[in-house]
Amino acid sequence: MIVLTSKQMREVEKIAIEKIGIPSICLMENAGRETALEVKKILEEKNLNSVIIISGKGNNGGDGYVVARNLYNWGVDVKVFLTTSIGAISGDAKVNLDAILNMGIYVAEITQREHLKFLEKAIKESNVIVDAIYGIGLKGRITGIVKDIIEMINQANKIVVSVDIPSGLNADTGKIEGCAIKASKTVTMQFVKPGLLVYPGVDYAGEVRVAEIGIPYRLAAEIGKIYLVTSEDVKLPKRLGDTHKGNYGKALIIAGSKNMTGAAYLCAKGAIKTGCGLVKLAVPQSAQSVIQGALYEVITYGLEEKNGILSYNALSSVLKLIDESDVIAIGPGLTHDKDISQLVYDIVKNIDKPVVLDADALNALVGRLEVIQGKRIILTPHYGEMSRLTGLGTDEIKNNLFEVAKTFIDRYKVTLVLKGAKTVIATKEGSIYINSTGNPGMATAGSGDVLTGMITAFLAQGFSEEKAAIHGVFYHGKAGDIAREYVGEYGMTAMDILENIPDALKCGL
Numbered sequence: 001m002i003v004l005t006s007k008q009m010r011e012v013e014k015i016a017i018e019k020i021g022i023p024s025i026c027l028m029e030n031a032g033r034e035t036a037l038e039v040k041k042i043l044e045e046k047n048l049n050s051v052i053i054i055s056g057k058g059n060n061g062g063d064g065y066v067v068a069r070n071l072y073n074w075g076v077d078v079k080v081f082l083t084t085s086i087g088a089i090s091g092d093a094k095v096n097l098d099a100i101l102n103m104g105i106y107v108a109e110i111t112q113r114e115h116l117k118f119l120e121k122a123i124k125e126s127n128v129i130v131d132a133i134y135g136i137g138l139k140g141r142i143t144g145i146v147k148d149i150i151e152m153i154n155q156a157n158k159i160v161v162s163v164d165i166p167s168g169l170n171a172d173t174g175k176i177e178g179c180a181i182k183a184s185k186t187v188t189m190q191f192v193k194p195g196l197l198v199y200p201g202v203d204y205a206g207e208v209r210v211a212e213i214g215i216p217y218r219l220a221a222e223i224g225k226i227y228l229v230t231s232e233d234v235k236l237p238k239r240l241g242d243t244h245k246g247n248y249g250k251a252l253i254i255a256g257s258k259n260m261t262g263a264a265y266l267c268a269k270g271a272i273k274t275g276c277g278l279v280k281l282a283v284p285q286s287a288q289s290v291i292q293g294a295l296y297e298v299i300t301y302g303l304e305e306k307n308g309i310l311s312y313n314a315l316s317s318v319l320k321l322i323d324e325s326d327v328i329a330i331g332p333g334l335t336h337d338k339d340i341s342q343l344v345y346d347i348v349k350n351i352d353k354p355v356v357l358d359a360d361a362l363n364a365l366v367g368r369l370e371v372i373q374g375k376r377i378i379l380t381p382h383y384g385e386m387s388r389l390t391g392l393g394t395d396e397i398k399n400n401l402f403e404v405a406k407t408f409i410d411r412y413k414v415t416l417v418l419k420g421a422k423t424v425i426a427t428k429e430g431s432i433y434i435n436s437t438g439n440p441g442m443a444t445a446g447s448g449d450v451l452t453g454m455i456t457a458f459l460a461q462g463f464s465e466e467k468a469a470i471h472g473v474f475y476h477g478k479a480g481d482i483a484r485e486y487v488g489e490y491g492m493t494a495m496d497i498l499e500n501i502p503d504a505l506k507c508g509l
């Protein structure tokens with residue numbers, strides 16, 4: 001599903017209005033009416049009848065007047081409050097404000113602190129609040145009386161429907177600009193905005209509904225570079241009858257150390273359960289027997305080691321195994337030391353096959369990342385690993401996911417899976433994909449190792465790096481969502497995610 005930033009939204013609106021000739025007031029009418037219909041649905045479901053609409057100075061406020069007019073016509077008890085003076089409103093918003101004034105709908109200004117008590121009383125008496133204060137036109141942070149209004153609404157514990165975007169939420173980053181409305185539902189216009197899809201925006205938006213307001217889809221397809229990954233985007237091909245394991249790829253996983261054999265297990269098992277034809281697992285010699293005893297479907301190799309950790313001497317064995325494989329994953333549980341660092345660096349330098357780099361393979365390349373440039377590589381860092389790779393703080397990464405991901409791939413021309421509560425995938429071509437599956441139960445040790453195995457399996461089955469990353473992340477989250485139905489979020493382990501991979505994949509057929 002295409003996602004548009006506020007700037008791109010303005011561009012498509014401009015083309016729709018100026019080039020195509022769709023009157024802007026029609027778009028506002030559609031936006032307001034679609035929101036009014038959502039509010040009506042809530043009122044009918046709960047047998048309620050009283051709504052207040054808080055409108056700001058711009059077109060978001062204009063949508064609010066249309067909501068008021070429609071609800072009033074349907075017999076709802078409606079009151080409108082402006083966060084600005086009536087005289088400050090212009091354009092389409094003014095046309096719609098005049099209409100509700102002419103209809104005799106209650107309109108009051110809340111522009112001074114002493115007005116707040118009227119609003120407080122109205123909020124108490126209302127059932128639903130419509131937030132039409134700011135939409136995609138918000139600039140900077142919210143201060144002054146609007147901040148008081150937003151805090152009053154948030155404390156009221158009412159059903160809140162936000163028009164386009166919760167006021168105060170940055171439509172592009174999902175950051176809170178000073179304060180923001182905590183909506184129960186957001187009716188967003190025509191295209192979903194990125195800020196509604198990542199944290200903390202997700203927590204403020206509530207349920208998101210995309211409303212058709214009459215802007216042609218093709219306009220967005222021409223400029224959009226951000227996508228929400230939904231089940232429609234990750235349909236799996238049916239396996240052909242006349243095939244054998246050789247058709248589904250040979251993956252080599254280089255993982256594990258004496259204290260982290262589990263990481264190697266989870267990764268290899270994740271790959272085999274995602275349909276990889278043959279999985280080979282290279283671990284330090286002393287870890288081989290314990291791994292082999294637990295993984296019947298996987299061929300294991302015990303390589304040169306020092307104290308239970310792969311040593312640099314393993315390089316020639318690894319390169320030979322790589323020659324005999326289609327795709328490679330390196331990293332889970334390797335641990336971090338000088339030998340590992342040089343081993344990983346030399347492997348990556350010599351490789352020309354698709355590779356997934358995770359965990360300690362990422363740590364190994366800190367400070368000399370140039371070696372990945374332009375290779376068929378997928379990196380899967382969480383924010384901590386990304387921080388080590390880029391030198392940025394984890395908060396800086398979390399608050400600017402898209403920008404950080406885009407800057408990284410512009411520089412290194414690889415595929416990036418930036419893991420988090422909302423995982424973001426950035427592709428070589430500069431597109432960003434936001435995942436829609438997964439839950440906090442997956443915040444558990446080993447969960448990322450399973451993901452690496454899954455992405456590797458899709459690569460082995462011939463998916464491009466971009467598609468392998470998108471499918472891997474989506475079905476990993478889906479397996480976690482199915483696991484939640486059985487074990488809940490507290491008790492979920494990486495093994496629970498593994499066990500539900502088959503059911504997750506069945507959803508894609």
Ligand SMILES: NC(=O)C1=CN([C@@H]2O[C@H](COP(=O)(O)OP(=O)(O)OC[C@H]3O[C@@H](n4cnc5c(N)ncnc54)[C@H](OP(=O)(O)O)[C@@H]3O)[C@@H](O)[C@H]2O)[C@@H](O)CC1
Binds near residue numbers: 017029062135140143
């Ligand atoms: N265009 C279209 O065709 C359609 C648009 N639609 C709707 O319009 C919305 C966009 O409307 P918009 O561009 O008027 O911006 P909006 O979000 O109402 O806010 C801007 C106003 O707020 C003010 N302001 C901003 N930041 C501030 C701050 N920190 N603190 C204080 N004030 C601040 C700013 O004032 P200024 O600083 O410019 O004086 C300006 O007046 C969009 O989200 C959708 O709902 C739909 O109807 C479909 C058709």
Ligand SMILES: Nc1ncnc2c1ncn2[C@@H]1O[C@H](COP(=O)(O)OP(=O)(O)O)[C@@H](O)[C@H]1O
Binds near residue numbers: 382440445448451
């Ligand atoms: N709150 C959450 N919601 C959804 N997914 C999550 C959440 N927390 C973690 N995850 C997912 O779990 C995985 C954790 O990976 P990682 O941190 O590498 O774990 P490990 O190194 O222990 O294997 C990632 O795929 C991440 O997206």
Ligand SMILES: [K+]
Binds near residue numbers: 131132134135167
């Ligand atoms: K709003």
